[in-house]
Amino acid sequence: MKKTSFKQKLSVILSFVLIAVIALTMFGCNSDTANDTTTTQAPVESTEAAKPTSLGEGAVQFSFSVTHKDGTVADFVINTDKKIVGEALQELGVIAGDMGDYGLYVKSVDGETLDYDTDGMYWAFYDNGAYAAKGVDQTEIVAGIKYEFKAEK
Numbered sequence: 001m002k003k004t005s006f007k008q009k010l011s012v013i014l015s016f017v018l019i020a021v022i023a024l025t026m027f028g029c030n031s032d033t034a035n036d037t038t039t040t041q042a043p044v045e046s047t048e049a050a051k052p053t054s055l056g057e058g059a060v061q062f063s064f065s066v067t068h069k070d071g072t073v074a075d076f077v078i079n080t081d082k083k084i085v086g087e088a089l090q091e092l093g094v095i096a097g098d099m100g101d102y103g104l105y106v107k108s109v110d111g112e113t114l115d116y117d118t119d120g121m122y123w124a125f126y127d128n129g130a131y132a133a134k135g136v137d138q139t140e141i142v143a144g145i146k147y148e149f150k151a152e153k
Contacts, residue, residue, distance in 0.1 A: 050075070052065075052075035052076050052077045053074070053075070053076050053077070054076070054077045054079065055076055055077070055078055055079065055092050055094065056078055056079040056080050056088070056091070056092050057079050057080075058079045058080040058081035058082070059081055060079070060080050060081060060082070060083075060088075060141055061077060061078065061079050061080075062077075062078050062085070062088075062141050062142075062143070062145065062146075062147060063075070063076070063077060063078075063145075063146040063147070064076045064077075064078050064085075064089070064094070064146070064147045064148065065146065065147075065148045065149075066094075066109050066110040066112075066148070066149050066150075067148065067149070067150040067151060068110070068112055068151055069112060069114065069121060069151040074110050076094070078092065078094075080092075080141075082141070083140055083141060084137065084138070084139065084140060084141065085136050085139045085140075085141055085147050086104055086135070086136035086137035086138070086139065087137070088141065089136065090104075094109065094110060095108065095109050095123075095136065095149070096108040102135065103135040103137045103138060104135060104136060104137035106123045106125070106136060106149065107123070109123050109149045109151075110149075112151070114151055120153050121151055121152065121153050122151075122152060123149045123150070123151060123152075124149065124150045124151075124152045125139075125147070125148070125149055126147070126148040126149075126150060127139065127145050127146070127147050127148075128145050128146055129146070129148075132147075136149075
């Protein structure tokens with residue numbers, strides 16, 4: 001009978017030891033985390049979106065964005081008295097290029113120059129998210145339309 005009593009006591013003690021080991025493992029009470037003095041903070045998300053840069057002066061206003069070769073995007077609000085998108089952007093120095101048989105061939109946008117002959121990249125012109133039907137030098141400014149240039153290969 002004493003053997004059963006000893007086995008029962010041993011069983012209870014081993015159960016407590018097992019529970020203690022599990023608890024210590026779950027709560028991370030080991031020497032590595034007890035001495036850890038670093039703190040981890042969740043990234044703070046801004047409630048404000050980045051405000052677009054406002055350029056120019058004039059009665060007509062339109063949204064314009066540039067997607068650079070590295071994927072960064074610059075947003076602008078263009079203010080002008082011009083009626084053609086290309087004229088407004090050239091006047092403000094946002095775009096530059098050469099006149100060709102098909103109109104203005106844009107080589108530089110927002111200070112970044114692309115050369116198709118060298119890197120195989122060019123500036124694609126979009127209105128309202130779709131590839132524009134006309135060149136930037138032939139596109140009339142329409143209220144509510146967002147115009148874009150994207151570096152493409």
